[in-house]
Amino acid sequence: MVRQLPDGAVEFHFLRPGAAQVSLAGDFNGWQPSFLMDKRADGWWHCRLKLAPGIYQFRYQADGQWYNDYAAFGLEHGPFGLNSVAKVDQTTAPETAAAGHA
Numbered sequence: 623m624v625r626q627l628p629d630g631a632v633e634f635h636f637l638r639p640g641a642a643q644v645s646l647a648g649d650f651n652g653w654q655p656s657f658l659m660d661k662r663a664d665g666w667w668h669c670r671l672k673l674a675p676g677i678y679q680f681r682y683q684a685d686g687q688w689y690n691d692y693a694a695f696g697l698e699h700g701p702f703g704l705n706s707v708a709k710v711d712q713t714t715a716p717e718t719a720a721a722g723h724a
Contacts, residue, residue: 632671632672634646641661643685644683648681650678657671
């Protein structure tokens with residue numbers, strides 16, 4: 623699940639209670655699973671990013687396996703198959719936002 627906050631930050635939520643590690647990768651970070659997500663007691667993993675306005679493809683990696691987010695804004699074909707889509711609205715995102723951890 624992807625949610626944009628009023629300050630323009632984007633929250634990614636992924637339910638994988640049995641996973642030991644979950645990371646987020648997409649065209650915003652060169653598809654490197656470098657954005658580690660934080661696990662909560664309820665089994666949901668969370669990551670908050672500041673992204674410039676635009677449309678991004680992404681996937682989650684949990685314990686070495688790749689997963690799409692079917693609750694995101696849709697799916698698009700990428701070079702290696704289907705990817706989830708995150709949309710960052712220009713009207714609420716800060717003008718100086720850049721890819722990276724918030």
